[in-house]
Amino acid sequence: MSLPDLNLLITLDVLLAEGSVARAARRLRLSPSAMSRALARLRDTTGDPLLVRAGRGLVPTPRAIALREQVGQLVHDGVAALRPVDKLDLAQLSRTFTIRTREGFVENFGAELLTRLRADSPGVRLRFVPKPDKDSTGLRDGSVDLETGVIGKDTGPEVRTQALFRDRLVGVVRVGHALAEGEITPSRYAAGEHIGVARRGGEKGPVDEALLPLGLERTIAVTVAGFSPALALARGSDLVATVPERHTGLLRHGMHSFALPVPLPEFTVSMLWHPRLDADPAHRWLRAHVRAVCGAQH
Structure with a gap:
């Protein structure tokens, strides 16, 4: 079944008027x-x-x-649907944003981000989900609105990114x-017993590579999947944790x-989103607040 030319609706509307x-x-x-x-x-x-014709x-x-x-x-409805949104009515916005992050982001930035968003728009909700890998599937299929993290080879080529802050590893x-x-x-650092942080197996990382030319090697006493358990173990033992500072x-x-x-290079933590949300006014507003919150803390 062939569709009629919908441009004829505009013509008919003007002719009848x-x-x-x-x-x-x-x-x-x-x-x-x-x-x-x-x-x-x-x-x-x-x-x-x-x-x-009549006369x-x-x-x-x-x-x-x-x-x-x-x-x-x-x-009228068609023109309204295709017209760019000039102004976002934040007071009436009712939307849940899903943000995928590694542990530490919510603890450091979550409360201020939620406070800022809710001050503008009481109907907004945040849903933070864990980030076990760098796969971009969630951004592509729409189950995730925004991610934070270090851009890697697994990041989808179409994904939009913007830097949030620079960070470095520290011992704790x-x-x-x-x-x-x-x-x-x-x-002295290498002689201690260490906590390895690895999300997908493997205990060696950039710290071990930096120690290797010095003829030094860390002893990994325990391996965990994230920063929070690493710091919890270090807090209650003589183990050494190595985690991102900010x-x-x-x-x-x-x-x-x-x-x-x-010597280890600093790295950039960025926010990532899918291009289909690039021009969305509510998403632009969310990104602006994420930038403000992350940029304000040092």
Whole structure:
């Protein structure tokens, strides 16, 4: 089944409003002959004359009179649907945003982000979900609105990104630990028993690669899947945790943190979203607040 030309709805709406081929042509910036051809197509499509001559003018048929209000509403709704949204009514916004993050983000940024959003829009809800990997499927299928993390090779090529802040790895021990005092040398650091943080197996990481040229190797006593359990273990033992500094600020409260004694580059934590949400006013508003919250904390 072939679809009719929906542009004819606009033509019909103007013809019924003007009641004149010449006036309708001027309004649509068409020639009278082009408008006459459009009227002929409308007659063929609807199976009705629509406008018939009465003296020097045209009058609508009963079918045209019945269609007038319906067609006018269809055209109005179509124009409204295609018009760019100029202003977001935050007071009336009712929407749940799903944000996928690694642990530490909610603890450090979640409360301020929610406070800022709800101050503008009381109907907004946040749903934070864990981020076990860098797969972009959730952004593609719409189950995730926004992600935060370090861009990697598994990040979808079409995904939009924007940097939020720079971070670095630091060592963390309980107060009173031997590494809480004195100079932290590579050998002192490596000699401790360490907590490995690995999401997909494997205990070696950039810290181990930096120690290797010095002939040093860490002893990994236990491996966990995230920063929160690593810091919980370090807080209650003599184990050493190595975690991102800014991403775990509040999680490290009451513990001793120190700069790593090996050269490691900083890394960028970004937010990621799918292109289909790029122009969405509510999503742009969310992204602006995420940038503001992450940029305000040092």
